[in-house]
Amino acid sequence: MDKMKCTSCIVLLVRLVLVAAFFLAALPKIQDPVAFAISVESYRILTGQAVLWVALVLPWLELIIGLGLMIPKIRRTSSLLIILLLFIFIGLHASAWIRGLDISCGCYATESVSSNYFLLISRNCALLIAAVFVLARDWRNHA
């Protein structure tokens, strides 16, 4: 019984970390989509209207799936989308690193101008593992 409680506490803690990570990432982007659009453009993958679409929609998606981890009705799909987004972010950072781009990550408001790609990728890998853990628990509990 104690073991179950302990596991539930760990799952809740991991869940809260993910919620905080996505909530804090989304808010500054929602407040300043222009700055986020500049960060998106600096990856040199998207241009023009596509950049503006990403700057408009992605922060809201991050916010909703971040908070969605706490809402039983959309928990699983939120975890799935978080995993998908983290894979995309890791791929983008790796691509920028390989191309030698010296850019701002655009992940959080307080980040420095130049990105430390190793730290970024490590952080996203840790979040990815956390999201997979939460998804596995939710899936099992749902079944």
Place this chain on the structure above:
Amino acid sequence: MGAPNTLAIALHEITRELFFIATLTVLGAGFSLYLGYAQVPWAEPEIAAGEIQFADARVLDVIWIDARSIEEYEAGHYSGAIHVDESNWDSGLVVLMNRWLEAPRPIVIYCGSKDCKSSYRLADRLRQALPEGEIYSLKGGSEAWTK
């Protein structure tokens, strides 16, 4: 028989949840647009690269170039504008260079209307002839200052 059913139910639920998340995301994005936080992605940009608005050009001390036909130029042109078009490129360029070398400043080219392209072609050609120059096409053409 049980496993495919479970999978189908899970897929159905995930589709429903995806729809719910997508709806909330669209509502959020709409809220950003409504408050004016975000730029409307499908709107035509107010000004393209290499263009300048008349209101901005007027307050700058610029060299005006009229890229319309000589007949249109003689019928009326913006005060101080030089006539340069494809037909008098060489002589027009000499006049322009003399004026620019006296006091280097931005160059603004206009043609007949908002749909005309000759000012853009001339601007491209001029950027090659004068790489140090700050060269713009007037958005809206001569209609912008005749209004």
